[in-house]
Amino acid sequence: MYTRIAEFQSTSKVNCDMIIAFFQNVMIPRNIKNGQLSCEVFKVSDTTGFVIS
Numbered sequence: 001m002y003t004r005i006a007e008f009q010s011t012s013k014v015n016c017d018m019i020i021a022f023f024q025n026v027m028i029p030r031n032i033k034n035g036q037l038s039c040e041v042f043k044v045s046d047t048t049g050f051v052i053s
Contacts, residue, residue: 013046
């Protein structure tokens with residue numbers, strides 16, 4: 001078992017919100033369906049965040 005930490009950075013607040021929505025509505029459910037145990041998205045600032053899975 002391992003942990004993956006991915007940082008992301010966007011050019012605007014709206015773009016960052018879109019990335020987070022994509023992770024929460026598309027990527028995380030698909031990954032959990034395929035066997036991933038858990039995943040969390042953290043927003044650090046208006047344009048930066050990271051995903052721990």
